[in-house]
Amino acid sequence: MIRMNVFKELYNYRELLKTNIKKEIRGKYKGSWLGILWTFLNPLLMLAVYAFVFPYILRVDVDNYTIFMIVALIPWNFFTTAVQTGTNSVVIEGNILKKVYFPREIIPISTTTSQLINFLITCLIMVVFIIFSGVGFSWHIIFFPLLVLIQYLITLGLSFVLSAVTVFVRDVSHFVSVVLMLGFYATPIVYLSSMLPQKFQIFLKINPMAQLVEAYRSVLYYHQLPDMTMLAIWGFGSIVIVVLGYIIFKKLEKSFVEEL
Amino acid sequence: MEKNTAIEVNHVSKDFKLYYDKANTLKEKLLFFSKKNRDKNDIHHVLKDISLDIKKGESVALIGTNGSGKSTLLKLMTKIIYPTKGKIHTYGKLTSLLELGAGFHNDFTGRENIYFNASIFGLTRKEIDEKIDEIINFSELGDFIDNPVRTYSSGMYMRLAFSIAINVQAEILLIDEILAVGDQHFQEKCFNKLRELKKSGKTIVIVTHNMKQVEEFCDRAVWLYQGQIRMDGEVKDVLKEYLKVCG
Numbered sequence: 001m002i003r004m005n006v007f008k009e010l011y012n013y014r015e016l017l018k019t020n021i022k023k024e025i026r027g028k029y030k031g032s033w034l035g036i037l038w039t040f041l042n043p044l045l046m047l048a049v050y051a052f053v054f055p056y057i058l059r060v061d062v063d064n065y066t067i068f069m070i071v072a073l074i075p076w077n078f079f080t081t082a083v084q085t086g087t088n089s090v091v092i093e094g095n096i097l098k099k100v101y102f103p104r105e106i107i108p109i110s111t112t113t114s115q116l117i118n119f120l121i122t123c124l125i126m127v128v129f130i131i132f133s134g135v136g137f138s139w140h141i142i143f144f145p146l147l148v149l150i151q152y153l154i155t156l157g158l159s160f161v162l163s164a165v166t167v168f169v170r171d172v173s174h175f176v177s178v179v180l181m182l183g184f185y186a187t188p189i190v191y192l193s194s195m196l197p198q199k200f201q202i203f204l205k206i207n208p209m210a211q212l213v214e215a216y217r218s219v220l221y222y223h224q225l226p227d228m229t230m231l232a233i234w235g236f237g238s239i240v241i242v243v244l245g246y247i248i249f250k251k252l253e254k255s256f257v258e259e260l
Numbered sequence: 261m262e263k264n265t266a267i268e269v270n271h272v273s274k275d276f277k278l279y280y281d282k283a284n285t286l287k288e289k290l291l292f293f294s295k296k297n298r299d300k301n302d303i304h305h306v307l308k309d310i311s312l313d314i315k316k317g318e319s320v321a322l323i324g325t326n327g328s329g330k331s332t333l334l335k336l337m338t339k340i341i342y343p344t345k346g347k348i349h350t351y352g353k354l355t356s357l358l359e360l361g362a363g364f365h366n367d368f369t370g371r372e373n374i375y376f377n378a379s380i381f382g383l384t385r386k387e388i389d390e391k392i393d394e395i396i397n398f399s400e401l402g403d404f405i406d407n408p409v410r411t412y413s414s415g416m417y418m419r420l421a422f423s424i425a426i427n428v429q430a431e432i433l434l435i436d437e438i439l440a441v442g443d444q445h446f447q448e449k450c451f452n453k454l455r456e457l458k459k460s461g462k463t464i465v466i467v468t469h470n471m472k473q474v475e476e477f478c479d480r481a482v483w484l485y486q487g488q489i490r491m492d493g494e495v496k497d498v499l500k501e502y503l504k505v506c507g
Binding site for chain 2: 012013014015018019023030031095097098099100101255258
């Protein structure tokens, strides 16, 4: 009964969701000369920096290191930007929250979704790289949408919780950026997971992004099946995270306006 | 739960915590703690056990001096804030005009902002498409509609905001102190529109200090005094008593 209402209200406000996402994507580069082109340029330049720097400071013995890194870095980038903007989203929209009623969950949903769209656009870069490097595609790519879905749900769940908690404790936002920075190194993005000492391997096990990055890499780089038990665990886990996140958000949203 | 009830306020109380120099971060909290400066947050009872039934099609004015809780009651009806105790139910699509232009984006054009703003009120794209000409005409912005909102004068800004809010087809309209929009001509136009809405059976709740507007426009007045209902009834009777005390 309650679940039905959730979707019904979101459906009623679908136009708000759409315009919010559009605003998020277009507004970001509004006023800049190159406009929407930055959606491509930004990750491309970042990739260039990473691809240039890491082979020199880190010896990773794999073919096509650039592709090895890109297929992990682009999903990771989606994760960090979405979590970071999600965390601040409710506080930023504070002024509107004080004046108009609309389902509050629209805010974290639209930041996460706009980052998802940004991610899918950036994937075009990834496709170009994969084709021109000769790595190519295999049928394993059918798992790709599933991985994206799992990642989206986990990100959304985290955004629900973090955006709500940040309203009450603003420090969370700073804390999150540090944790994300640490997360970059606790995820096998620029290195092979086997390069990590035994005592740290546990971090890769409990870090869902590490598991997802490995799965992306299996599908796009090694042309292998992803680890199926991991897929099952995090497929289920992502649903739990999003539902729990939503419940917490709904509990906290009632006092948002008084704290903003 | 009668069918013709629009807003049902049931034993509602609302408390606000009063913060003196609110410590927002852990650092501040620790600092305040060490200074023994940690204020016991006082609790301010803004509304005390209010019960109120507003029927469909009624035009109700909430009157009272500053700080009597009128705006808080209106915000509770909008679901921007939630009651500490009690329940509020509203039946039908509700629009509130608490502050005009909430959610405008300065870099986008007037036309784009119509879409943003109307969608905040819960309209779908199709509904906005149907209404957009009416909204633009009502705002009298003409060609300016395709200019970014940041180039607007404050009068133009207000006119656009009001045109959107009033053309959103809601069954319940909550209006807080904002009828002083634009020049005489535009104000008159707004009131005509409100009368039209009233005639078509919409429920309207207004918070205002302008007693002339109340007398002209509303059927019923609710006088709030220090968070409680002092009087509730026909506009004439309530206004007479109110002016005796506050006039």
